[in-house]
């Protein structure tokens with residue numbers, strides 16, 4: 001029977017919502033054990049949050065100074081050791097998980113199934129291919145540890161329940177010294193995290209400059225939304241590349257997605273196909289984004305967006 005280990009993503013204080021989504025996916029395995037691994041330094045709070053996730057049968061807390069920052073090179077050997085007691089290791093298909101899980105798979109000498117979007121059976125999964133334009137079913141060897149990343153856009157997070165027990169573990173594992181933490185720079189400031197935000201406002205090439213992009217940022221802030229961007233906007237240097245939405249950026253599933261001055265290229269749409277409501281503002285009525293938008297506004301964004309911001313503020317939104 002399946003025993004699943006889910007690695008927790010966190011910032012040392014707060015459990016990232018991606019962990020609740022991985023747990024939701026893991027529940028479909030109907031496993032005997034569903035344990036969350038918290039690798040942290042001073043991680044009691046994070047472990048307590050993980051223990052409250054519905055469906056979790058236990059939490060393993062590895063509390064050590066080396067886990068104060070989430071360096072994949074440091075975490076991977078520890079996770080590889082912990083995974084020895086399990087049949088499955090799941091993690092989020094976020095930057096954190098995409099950096100960490102392949103290293104664990106390599107250390108354990110197994111492959112990885114990336115971007116699981118549905119569990120068919122304990123070793124049979126569905127995942128997207130061809131930039132999300134097709135879905136394939138893959139089967140893994142049941143005799144080996146199964147390492148997988150979970151496509152976050154495909155799962156809602158589990159809620160809370162009676163806390164599961166927390167076990168503190170110390171590991172006798174050598175961690176490599178070749179990777180050193182230098183600094184952490186977070187973009188977006190107080191804005192919600194792009195991959196888990198309920199609302200996202202994205203801007204494209206049409207904004208013209210980093211200065212112009214501030215208009216999109218202002219709309220995002222009024223709506224309490226995360227900020228996103230097309231690749232053209234990122235490549236033009238308007239915003240940092242961690243805001244890119246799409247095939248080679250982030251795959252997101254917000255309740256509301258507002259695309260401002262974005263044409264709707266297939267590679268961009270790959271990133272938002274699970275968005276519930278798509279609003280597009282574009283001056284070209286033939287722009288492909290209007291084919292998928294639930295609400296479309298054919299307008300010059302430099303006129304429409306300030307008007308929208310004023311109207312929202314007049315109604316008390318964002319004040």
Ligand SMILES: Cc1cc2nc3c(=O)[nH]c(=O)nc-3n(C[C@H](O)[C@H](O)[C@H](O)COP(=O)(O)OP(=O)(O)OC[C@H]3O[C@@H](n4cnc5c(N)ncnc54)[C@H](O)[C@@H]3O)c2cc1C
Nearest residue numbers: 204205206230231232246247248249261263267268283301
């Ligand atoms: C392998 C590969 C991977 C890629 N991955 C990604 C990805 O992850 N994400 C991504 O976004 N792209 C990706 N791309 C690039 C993608 O093909 C497009 O080039 C890109 O999405 C275009 O960005 P854009 O819509 O901002 O710019 P454009 O296509 O130039 O569109 C700008 C839009 O703004 C409108 N506009 C102009 N002025 C105004 C105005 N004043 N008011 C209102 N509207 C206006 C125009 O009508 C136009 O529709 C990838 C491409 C390749 C080949």
